[in-house]
Amino acid sequence: MSRFWNPMVAGLSPYVPGEQPSEQDLVKLNTNEMPFGPSPRVIEAIHAAASDALRLYSDPESTALKEAYARALGIDPAQVFPGNGSDEVLAHTFRALFNDSAPILYPDITYSFYPVYCSFFGLEAKTVPLTDGFEIDLAQYRQPNGGIIFPNPNAPTGIALPLAGIEALLQDNTDTVVVVDEAYVDFGAESAVSLIDRYPNLLVIQTLSKSRALAGLRVGAAFGDAELIEGLQRVKNSFNSYPLDRLAQAGATAALDDQAWFETRRDEIMANREALTVGLEGLGFEVLPSMANFVFARHPAGEARALQQGLRAEGIVVRHFDKPRTRDFLRITVGTADQCERVVEVLGGLLAA
Ligand SMILES: *Cc1c(COP(=O)(O)O)cnc(C)c1O
Numbered sequence: 341m342s343r344f345w346n347p348m349v350a351g352l353s354p355y356v357p358g359e360q361p362s363e364q365d366l367v368k369l370n371t372n373e374m375p376f377g378p379s380p381r382v383i384e385a386i387h388a389a390a391s392d393a394l395r396l397y398s399d400p401e402s403t404a405l406k407e408a409y410a411r412a413l414g415i416d417p418a419q420v421f422p423g424n425g426s427d428e429v430l431a432h433t434f435r436a437l438f439n440d441s442a443p444i445l446y447p448d449i450t451y452s453f454y455p456v457y458c459s460f461f462g463l464e465a466k467t468v469p470l471t472d473g474f475e476i477d478l479a480q481y482r483q484p485n486g487g488i489i490f491p492n493p494n495a496p497t498g499i500a501l502p503l504a505g506i507e508a509l510l511q512d513n514t515d516t517v518v519v520v521d522e523a524y525v526d527f528g529a530e531s532a533v534s535l536i537d538r539y540p541n542l543l544v545i546q547t548l549s550k551s552r553a554l555a556g557l558r559v560g561a562a563f564g565d566a567e568l569i570e571g572l573q574r575v576k577n578s579f580n581s582y583p584l585d586r587l588a589q590a591g592a593t594a595a596l597d598d599q600a601w602f603e604t605r606r607d608e609i610m611a612n613r614e615a616l617t618v619g620l621e622g623l624g625f626e627v628l629p630s631m632a633n634f635v636f637a638r639h640p641a642g643e644a645r646a647l648q649q650g651l652r653a654e655g656i657v658v659r660h661f662d663k664p665r666t667r668d669f670l671r672i673t674v675g676t677a678d679q680c681e682r683v684v685e686v687l688g689g690l691l692a693a
Pocket residue numbers: 424425426427428451491495521523546547548549555558559560
């Protein structure tokens with residue numbers, strides 16, 4: 341606390357990211373990164389961009405990247421808003437497209453950045469409980485709101501909603517923006533991007549951090565009606581005109597153009613997720629049905645915190661959320677086949693002890 345702070349700073353409750361431990365050789369299954377590097381074409385493109393051209397500002401509109409997204413998703417470049425990670429895109433979305441006429445609605449168990457943005461931008465929030473089965477119940481979102489946001493699949497549960505349910509919500513909720521945060525959609529769920537032409541109040545947000553193995557490049561994007569995108573651009577250009585540097589634009593464009601790499605690695609993660617689920621169930625865990633690159637699992641013996649600490653002592657890092665409805669669960673990122681086997685083996689030992 342400093343007397344030089346603007347008074348609002350003391351009242352902030354910032355997001356706390358998952359640990360990035362400095363020790364080498366840890367099996368890092370706590371922040372939903374990919375266990376292998378990105379497409380080699382991304383590295384080549386970044387090498388090529390690391391030139392004297394860095395003396396020049398980057399393209400403020402990320403034109404080539406918008407076009408790559410448009411090609412990859414079959415949409416128009418005017419329907420694309422890229423940003424410095426989807427977290428930044430989310431921040432501009434809360435600022436540009438949500439309003440304070442009524443509370444912002446999101447699930448009680450979800451991505452913990454949403455409450456942070458609400459309080460940062462002075463928006464009232466109202467959480468909508470997941471069902472007893474940890475599912476989002478879209479019927480509960482039919483109430484006055486200044487905007488609606490949920491991830492699909494949800495985090496940290498991994499459970500996906502069918503597209504028909506999202507479309508039914510859009511048919512009822514026409515006066516405020518509905519944001520679908522698709523950080524994990526590539527691992528088996530249905531994307532709502534196919535609906536953006538028909539619903540001018542739908543914004544879909546994706547990231548290259550997870551399925552493209554590029555968490556360190558910091559690139560995400562929103563997709564929606566050109567007027568929603570223009571609103572985001574106005575906010576962005578009132579804040580930082582060059583959020584994506586030259587290396588990020590080059591690498592991200594190459595990533596989106598390498599569909600073959602993407603499909604192979606995605607399939608590998610989905611196969612490892614299946615093996616991890618079977619392994620955990622064999623130990624007596626209940627594993628929620630995941631469409632993401634992580635699983636959310638609880639054991640009848642409880643003791644999730646102790647299991648997390650036991651794993652850590654064996655060099656494996658997983659995430660535990662110490663909140664009433666989630667404290668029995670571990671969230672385990674799907675790693676390589678060997679890493680998934682190892683986590684099951686160590687958990688087996690801990691439970692037997
Ligand atoms: C990881 C994640 C993000 C943020 O991704 P970045 O693009 O790395 O900022 C957004 N939403 C959810 C639900 C996530 O899990």
